Amino acid sequence: MKLGSLRLFLVLFVTVFIFSCDRQKVKESGETTTPDQQFDALKATLLEKLWRLNPEWATSVGYHKYDKELVIVTPQRIADEVKSYESMRRDLHQIKLTSLSQNNQTDYRMLDDFLDGRIWYLTVLKPVEWNPAEYNIGNGVAEILNGRHDSLTNRLRSISFKIEHVVPYYEAAKNNLKNPTQEHTQLAILQNKGALTVLNDLADSVKIARLKPFEKDFLNSRIATAKTEINSYLAYLQNEKLPAIRKGQGRSFRIGKELFTQKFKHDIQSGYTAEQVYQKALAHKAELHRQMLALTQKVWPTYFPDKPLVPGLAGVKQIMSKIAEKHVSRDSFLIAVKAQIPQLVDFVNKKKLLTQDPSKPLVVRATPEYMRGVAGASISAPGPYDKSANTYYNVTPLDDYTAAQAESYLREYNHYQLQILNIHEAIPGHYTQLVYANKAPSVVKAVLGSGAMIEGWAVYAERMMLEEGYGNNAPKMWLSWYKWNLRVTLNAILDYSVHVLNMSEKEALNLLINEGFQEETEAREKWRRATLSQVQLSSYFTGYTEIYDLREEMKKKQGKEFNLKQFHEQFLSFGNAPVGYIRTLMLAKSAVN
Incomplete structure (x- = not known):
């Protein structure tokens, strides 16, 4: 053999030998070989990058590796973040979707949808330029301070590092705010004032913590600096931005048809378009009115035995006004919420509607000040990385309401509607659904949640509970639910009408009060919410419609084999995936079985 041929032979031999050894190592180490294994490894990588880019979101789902980080939103940071998401998307597209299992195909689509959405938010919607409420250290600090994942001492150390960069x-x-809206500027003022109360709580915690003296000095100094910076930001918004906005230098809170349509696509992930949901909501409103008119005829003699029935929606409004008279006092509202939770637990167990987990605590509390200004009630749930943490049911106190406003609010959340609210927010609504989401085998399905699925489940739970006999089929309870479901329906109509059709405040209040039978305080709060959010108000009706349709489809498909408890638990087992994706998975399982 010639020398050149010998060298070539040796090179080929060594190459083949190394390749064989590497392949054997892969086999022995169990490294990824199938598309699903490759994708599982990629998911872990993408999620890690995601948490590094979004440390406060990571904290909120119980992933505390980046608690010390505070994101400084500069133009360069935004550009870098977009590049990161684009790179993540390219990595994702290296895997062939159809080569994956059904469950992983759903995760793939959810990741793809999320990355597209984030890029769109950063490059098209750009809320950092017009929403001053995007900037608030209160929530991130409070998440760590109120956590249970580590000792108070270590949590305070993380916070100390976090607020070190509060000045930039x-x-x-x-520097980022170019043309803020008046509504979001006022929200930012309210919520950043709430952040000051968080810093006061933080200072109190420093006193009792086992920090070293120099650490306490550093942290107290940083707290003082943070207060100064928040007050400076408040002064900037109050003394510079608000006057400029009133002179016409701000932008409208309305985002217009093009942006609304795009945002609906990214946020809702529905089989329907924004306009289709709007049209379906209009039709559903008419159906609800028909149902309420029929029940009003039955209930009328109970309240007005000596008066003839007032025809049309005016008669319904009179009945709803009488039903609203039965409510708790303003001082016992929070107490009443707490008292109803065990009753709901008992009903769900008795009817065997789904399996509950008593080990997951639900804590009813007054809404923290830094979270106020958007919704009267909400759920703050732990993420899949911190499943044992408390779930908080936030109920906003009526302290700032006048007597008339408080009475209006309490009439809205009267004896019957308060029960429906608690079904929606707590059991078996948001609280129950989010406990199930944390048990989903896929972290992606838990953290990249579909707002329409989450809100839709809570709305579906209301109707399902009444269908199963909650409230003893009392006409008053059903009328209250029709009104409540009408609220969900009008949310979608209001959302589209305000941002796409330029509905005025006067027109919105007329819709909510005279066609939705809402109290004035509730209606004005909803108008405010419509000016502060876009698309989110459409999520309730969209998700509810899709979930209820899926249940009826499964009942028809399975016939006598259909089991409501099994349907609920299977549906919830897929985490917070969009309803359309869950439908595909459930139908696939049904076909196999």
């Missing part, structure tokens, strides 16, 4: 944080906020 708020400086960047001022």
Whole structure:
């Protein structure tokens, strides 16, 4: 053999030998070989990158590796973040979707949808330029301070590092804001004032913590600096931005048809378009009115035995006004919420509607000040990385309401409607659904949640509970639910009408009060919410419609084999995936069985 041929032979031999050894190592180490294994490894990588880019979101789902980080939103940071998401998307597209299992195909689509959405938010919607409420250290600090994942001492150390950079944080906020809306500026003022109360709580915690003296000095100094910066930001918004906005230098809170349509696509992930949901909501409103008119005829003699029935919606409004008279006092509202939770637990167990987990605590509390200004009630649930943490049911106190406003609010959340609210927010609504989501085998399905699925489940739970006999089929309870479901329906109509059709405040209040039978305080709060959010108000009706349709489809498909408890538990087992994706998975399982 010639020398050149010998060298070539040796090179080929060594190459083949190394390749064989590497392949044997892969086999012995169990490294990824199938598309699903490759994708599982990629999911872990993408999620890690995601948490590094979004440390506060990571904290909120119980992933505390980046608690010390505070994101300074500069133009360069935004550009880098977009590049990161684009790179993540390219990595995702290296895997062939159809080569994956059904469950992983759903995760793939959810990741793809999320990355597209994030890029769109950063490059098209750009809320950092017009929403001053995007900037608030209160929530991130409070999440760590109120956590249970580590000792108070270590949590305070993380917070100390986090707020070290509060000066450039708020400086960047001022530099980014180009044309804020008046409504979001006022929200930012309210919520950043709430952040000051968080810092006061933080200072109290420092006193009792086992920090070293120099650590306490550092942290107290940083707390003082943070208060100064928040007050500076508040002054900037109050003394510079609000006057400029009133002179016409801000932008409208309305985002218009094009942006609304795009945002609906990214946020809702429905089989329907925004306009189709709007049209379906209009039709559903008419159906609800028909149902309420029929029940009003039955209930009328109970309240007005000596008066003739007032025809049309005016008669319904009179009945709903009488039903609203039965409510708790303003001082016992929070107490009443707490008292109803065990009753709901008992009903769900008795009817065997789904399996509950008593080991997951639900804590009813007054809404923290830094979270106020958007919704009267909400759920703050732990993420899949911190499943044992408390779930908080936030109920906003009526302290700031006048007597008339409080009475209006309490009439809205009267004896019957308060029960429906608790079904929606707590059991078997948001609280129950989010406990199930944390048990989903896929972290992706838990953290990249579909708002329409989450809100839709809570709305579906209301109707399902009444269908199963909650409230003893009392006409008053059903009328109250029709009104409540009408609220969900009008949310979608209002959302589209305000941002796409330029509905005025006067027109909105007329819709909510005279066609939705809402109290004035509730209606005005909903108008405010419509000015502060876009698309989110459409999520309730969209998700509810899709879930209820899926249940009826499964009942028809399975016939006598259909089991409501099994349907609920199977549906919830897929985490927070969009309803359309869950439908595909459930139908696939049904076909196999």
